[in-house]
Amino acid sequence: MGALCLGCIADDFTGATDLANNLVRAGMRVVQTLGVPSGPLGADVDAVVVALKSRTVPPAEAVSESLAALAWLQAQGARQIYFKYCSTFDSTVTGNIGPVTEALMDALQTGFTIATPAFPDNQRTVFKGHLFVGDVLLNECGMQNHPLTPMQDANLMRVLQSQTQRRVGLIDHRVVARGEAAVRERMAQLQAEGVGVAIVDAVSNEDLLRLGPALKGMVLVTAGSGVAIGLPANFGITPSDQASRLPAASGLRAVVSGSCSLATNRQVQDFIRQGHPAMAINPLRMASGADVAAEVLVWAQPLLVSGPVLVYSTADSGAVKAVQARMGVDEAGALVERTLAAVARGLVQLGVQQLVVAGGETSGACVQALGITQIQIGPQIDPGVPWCYSGPAPLAPQGLHLALKSGNFGSDDFFTKAFTMLA
Numbered sequence: 001m002g003a004l005c006l007g008c009i010a011d012d013f014t015g016a017t018d019l020a021n022n023l024v025r026a027g028m029r030v031v032q033t034l035g036v037p038s039g040p041l042g043a044d045v046d047a048v049v050v051a052l053k054s055r056t057v058p059p060a061e062a063v064s065e066s067l068a069a070l071a072w073l074q075a076q077g078a079r080q081i082y083f084k085y086c087s088t089f090d091s092t093v094t095g096n097i098g099p100v101t102e103a104l105m106d107a108l109q110t111g112f113t114i115a116t117p118a119f120p121d122n123q124r125t126v127f128k129g130h131l132f133v134g135d136v137l138l139n140e141c142g143m144q145n146h147p148l149t150p151m152q153d154a155n156l157m158r159v160l161q162s163q164t165q166r167r168v169g170l171i172d173h174r175v176v177a178r179g180e181a182a183v184r185e186r187m188a189q190l191q192a193e194g195v196g197v198a199i200v201d202a203v204s205n206e207d208l209l210r211l212g213p214a215l216k217g218m219v220l221v222t223a224g225s226g227v228a229i230g231l232p233a234n235f236g237i238t239p240s241d242q243a244s245r246l247p248a249a250s251g252l253r254a255v256v257s258g259s260c261s262l263a264t265n266r267q268v269q270d271f272i273r274q275g276h277p278a279m280a281i282n283p284l285r286m287a288s289g290a291d292v293a294a295e296v297l298v299w300a301q302p303l304l305v306s307g308p309v310l311v312y313s314t315a316d317s318g319a320v321k322a323v324q325a326r327m328g329v330d331e332a333g334a335l336v337e338r339t340l341a342a343v344a345r346g347l348v349q350l351g352v353q354q355l356v357v358a359g360g361e362t363s364g365a366c367v368q369a370l371g372i373t374q375i376q377i378g379p380q381i382d383p384g385v386p387w388c389y390s391g392p393a394p395l396a397p398q399g400l401h402l403a404l405k406s407g408n409f410g411s412d413d414f415f416t417k418a419f420t421m422l423a
Contacts (some may be wrong), residue, residue, distance in 0.1 A: 005235040006047035007078025009069045009104075011062070011085050011096065013367060014385075014406040015225070016051030019084045020377040021386035022228035022341060023047050028238040032388065034367050036068045037374075041076045046237060051117035053364040055086070056148050062096035063103040070107055080221065080231075081108060086222035086360075087124040087384075088138060088408065089117040089131055090149035091154060091163070098163025101197060101222050105166075110138065110219040112191050115160060115173070116211075118202035119226035121383035122409060125203040127354045129170045130154045133408075142262045147324065148333065148361075156199045166196025173201035176210055183214035197222075205229060224386060246378035246389040249401045249422045251353025253308035254300070255415050257339045258362030259407030267358065270412045271310050277303045278310035281343075283323045286335050293342035301350055308354075308419055311343050337361055341369035348395050356403045357420050363404040370395055375402060381418045386408045 006023070010016035013034065018031045028046040036050055050069040054062035068405075083104055091097045105113060115331040118126045118296060123134045131415035134139035144150055153159050167420045175182050183200075190198050202208050205226075212230020215221055221231070231236075250268040255271065256287040257264055272278045279299055286292050300309050313336045324332045342354065344366040367375075381403060390400045403418050413418065 002342045004041070004046070004048060004076050004078045005237070006080055006082055007073030007076065008047060008049040008082040008084055009066050009073070010049055010051050011055040011100070012053060013051045013363040014340055014360040014404045015084055015086055016049045017377065017386055017388060017404045018384040018406060018409070019082070019225040019228055019338065020047070020049045021384060022225045023232060023376045023382050024243045024386065025380060026229055026241065026404060028232050029242055029243050032375050032377060034373050034375070036065070036072050040219050044410060046232070047233070048076065048078070049084070050318050051364075053361070054100070055090075055360065056092060057096070057350070059095035059099040063099050066100045067103055067107055070104060071103040081219065082228070082231075083220065083222040084225060085222070086406070087117045087119040087226065088133065088143050088151060089224075090143060090146060090151050090160060092149055093131050095163050097222075098160055102166060104220055105196070108219045112187065112196060112198070113218065113222055114187075114198050114200050114215070115156070115222045116202055116227060117224035118200070118208065118391070119224045119384065120202065120204050120208070121226070124224065124226070126199065127173060127202050127203055128201065129157045129172070129271040131156055134270065147260060147321075147329065154330065160199065164197065168192050169195035169198045171198050171200045173203060173207070176201055176207050177357070179210045180213040183211060187214070195330045199326045202226065244377070244379045246376060246387060246401070247399060251398060252304040252351045253354040253419050254304065254347045254352045255308060255310040255312075255343050255356040255358065256340050256347070256362065256366060257310065257312035257358035258336055259359030261407035263410060264407045266412045267311050267410060267414045269311065271415045275415070276308055276418055278312060281311065281313050281336075282340060282418065283313065283332055283336055284326065286339050287327055293339050293346060297346040297350065300347065304350060304352065307414070310415065311340070313340060327374070333361065337365035341365040345369045348400065353396060353398055354401045354419060354422055356405060356415055359407045360403045366403070367402070370400070372402075379421070380413055381421055382390060382410045385414075387418070387422060
């Protein structure tokens with residue numbers, strides 16, 4: 001088995017596939033594990049992405065899980081560690097990006113790393129330390145209304161400094177534009193000034209590709225998935241179609257959506273407009289004790305033979321807040337996740353072998369309910385979202401093709417496009 005180049009720790013399940021997707025497109029053979037494996041890596045790959053569900057848990061818990069992932073990756077011989085967070089840099093007020101970054105730095109005994117959520121392919125850019133989503137600042141793009149991790153500030157230096165004891169600095173766009181030597185010089189200067197973490201500007205893929213060589217040999221990299229496009233070349237790896245090949249797809253098709261993002265709302269409406277069957281689930285009915293998952297499966301069973309079906313809890317931010325006011329934020333979210341996870345499990349038992357899941361928290365709940373522990377990363381559907389394959393498992397003896405989509409990602413016709421591509 002070859003040496004493991006990159007060991008990656010992702011703070012949610014869709015973010016993990018987003019990162020793995022970029023590594024595969026750059027030529028790396030990648031396996032994604034769902035949680036920290038209990039045994040050694042059994043595959044000959046260039047990178048492993050350990051997907052955690054740590055974005056919104058208490059900071060101490062996120063740190064503990066991340067350190068467990070680090071220890072496992074070190075035991076597999078990973079030569080560089082990559083802590084991956086969302087391209088909208090979202091976290092709670094107390095973390096978890098800062099606390100996890102510091103804990104990993106301490107464990108790896110390194111005094112300096114970089115941080116950038118830039119992902120230009122999905123219109124996430126960093127300029128003068130500020131994060132833009134499309135043409136607007138982070139706090140004006142809808143993320144200010146996120147039900148779990150509302151982002152009220154686009155200044156990444158300020159956001160990260162509030163979560164970490166180490167000084168936060170900036171490598172701005174003018175330095176990045178001058179390439180590897182200039183970036184390394186700026187990193188040395190910041191370290192001499194006592195800076196521990198440097199936010200890095202990037203407004204294009206070219207910026208990320210210029211940054212990549214400067215990160216060669218850096219013990220720990222922290223970033224969204226964008227930086228991944230510039231790292232495989234540091235290990236002598238070049239793009240190849242072989243890296244993304246999956247077994248042929250078969251079986252029934254379904255979509256389970258728990259995201260409340262503007263992008264996913266549009267995708268749900270597009271799927272319905274195209275005439276496909278869709279069923280919305282009501283959190284207040286779940287709270288009253290109704291077996292909503294069982295009702296959904298009775299509805300779905302006769303429809304699946306005719307094409308894909310959609311089950312969704314997607315709603316606008318006002319509707320979400322009304323449910324949270326009645327039940328509490330944590331319980332409302334957990335109830336929806338449990339129900340959608342039960343739906344996903346039931347759909348697979350009905351013969352679904354091609355499953356799209358929208359939303360990071362929802363994806364985590366669904367793959368855990370399905371008992372999936374490892375997936376192979378395949379071709380990209382849209383930037384940040386690949387098809388994946390889970391081999392034969394107790395619930396899916398024929399294997400299962402999965403697309404785990406971050407709420408904010410994908411074109412309006414993503415759900416139908418995904419199945420067309422797999423066919």
